[in-house]
Amino acid sequence: MQKFSEKAKLWKLSNHTMNEASYYTKLENHEVQCTLCPRMCIIEEGRFGDCHARRNRNGVLSSEVYSKIAAINTDPIEKKPLYHFYPGSKITSIGTTGCNMHCSFCQNHTLSQVNNRKPPVPTKTIQPEQMAENVIKDISSIGLAYTYNEPTVNYEYMLETARLVKMEDKKTAMISNGYINPDPLHMLLEYIDAFNIDLKAFNNGFYKKYSKSTFKPVLKSIKAISKSGKHLELTNLVIPMANSEKEEFEEMCKWIAGETGKDTPLHLSRFFPRYELDQYPTPPEMMFDFFDIARTHLNYVYLGNIATELHSNTICPSCGKKVVERTYYHIAPKGINDDGCCKNCGTKIFKYY
Ligand code: SF4
Known part of the structure; x- marks a missing residue:
């Protein structure tokens, strides 16, 4: 089996992993436009975008929070x-x-x-x-x-x-x-x-x-x-x-x-x-x-x-039985089968269980 570090390295070789943002356009006068979110910030050189996580560094948009x-x-x-x-x-x-x-x-x-x-x-x-x-x-x-x-x-x-x-x-x-x-x-x-x-x-x-x-x-x-x-x-x-x-x-x-x-x-x-x-x-x-x-x-x-x-709690929408009881972050899935279905009527409750 290939070791994780080798797989990670292989993936890195085919992808840039520097701080440069993936979605932006270079404009005139070293300005850039970020196209990641609907704000579409136009950012002057040296300035941050509205999220304060992306910055124009010499005409290149960089993620300032990367890592x-x-x-x-x-x-x-x-x-x-x-x-x-x-x-x-x-x-x-x-x-x-x-x-x-x-x-x-x-x-x-x-x-x-x-x-x-x-x-x-x-x-x-x-x-x-x-x-x-x-x-x-x-x-x-x-x-x-x-x-x-x-x-x-x-x-x-x-x-x-x-x-x-x-x-x-x-x-x-x-x-x-x-x-x-x-x-x-x-x-x-x-x-x-x-x-x-x-x-x-x-x-x-x-x-x-x-x-x-x-x-x-x-x-x-x-x-x-x-x-x-x-x-x-x-x-x-x-x-x-x-x-x-x-x-x-x-x-x-x-x-x-x-x-x-x-x-x-x-x-x-x-x-x-x-x-x-x-x-x-x-x-x-x-x-x-x-x-x-x-x-x-x-x-x-x-x-x-x-x-x-x-x-x-999670209640089965078909038969009305309580299938999962929650107390804060503690859960008691008493009414659920191992396949995520209601124990009482078989209705699928959880796709990921
Ligand atoms: S808010 Fe941030 S992510 Fe959104 S467009 Fe502006 S710089 Fe990009």
């Missing part, structure tokens, strides 16, 4: 959250710095909302081969998850490490805002097994006001991931007075059911004041109301960031 790991942990897969992808397993989770959205309610702003005026975030350099080797050796981890800040801004490293760990049959997951252009996403789909995309609201006004971004590209990414057959779960942070209009929320649930299917797990997360959005937390009653609305359109809805025993 610079700001957070690394082995987390329960449920923490991503991914409830229907190898439930009960653990996954090595990494993040860098920067983000291509600027959400006033960001729950991870110390990593994501970096800029020249703030003190630098401490990072550790871990080259892709080393990262992949660590993950491959770790039998407690099913693979590698790109999370904490927006992984799109660390695109090249993600692609490279994902490709390396998948050579040894490990799994990969991306936890993302979905703000990425179609071509780079298409390339990623080959190497990422599971996605959790944050669908923040169902109108462009919200994205513009609270995230300084746009809505349609996110829907486009969700549709592309769903069409590709890769595992998809969605998250929505319910924020009072911001995205808490019931009719609009119901429209969103109907759209999910129609476009990605009733079996797409939807995680509703309770808002707590963070970063710049200083307002009261989402009342528990609102969370329960939204849960009920979502359940009329979708088979698997879960509440997060809230103490509740009833809203984080």
Whole structure:
């Protein structure tokens, strides 16, 4: 059997692994245009893109976060959250710095909302081969998850490490805002097994006001991931007075059911004041109301960031039996057979189990 280090070397020979960005165009006067995400930043020499992770260095766009790991942990897969992808397993989770959205309610702003005026975030350099080797050796981890800040801004490293760990049959997951252009996403789909995309609201006004971004590209990414057959779960942070209009929320649930299917797990997360959005937390009653609305359109809805025993279990949509009980990150899959089917009626619940 060929050793991992030899395989990694062979792959490296046919691919550039320097910090140069994969998606950009050179313009006049040493300017460049980044084409990785819908912002399409035009960047002058020496300047950073809007995500503060990409910089124009002498007319070459470079990834400034390549190999610079700001957070690394082995987390329960449920923490991503991914409830229907190898439930009960653990996954090595990494993040860098920067983000291509600027959400006033960001729950991870110390990593994501970096800029020249703030003190630098401490990072550790871990080259892709080393990262992949660590993950491959770790039998407690099913693979590698790109999370904490927006992984799109660390695109090249993600692609490279994902490709390396998948050579040894490990799994990969991306936890993302979905703000990425179609071509780079298409390339990623080959190497990422599971996605959790944050669908923040169902109108462009919200994205513009609270995230300084746009809505349609996110829907486009969700549709592309769903069409590709890769595992998809969605998250929505319910924020009072911001995205808490019931009719609009119901429209969103109907759209999910129609476009990605009733079996797409939807995680509703309770808002707590963070970063710049200083307002009261989402009342528990609102969370329960939204849960009920979502359940009329979708088979698997879960509440997060809230103490509740009833809203984080998996219920079989066919016979109504509880098949998985969850207490925080502990899971008890009492009603599931080894093939991921409901013990009571045989309905397939988990494709990846
Ligand atoms: S990835 Fe960063 S630099 Fe590139 S277009 Fe998006 S925000 Fe701008």
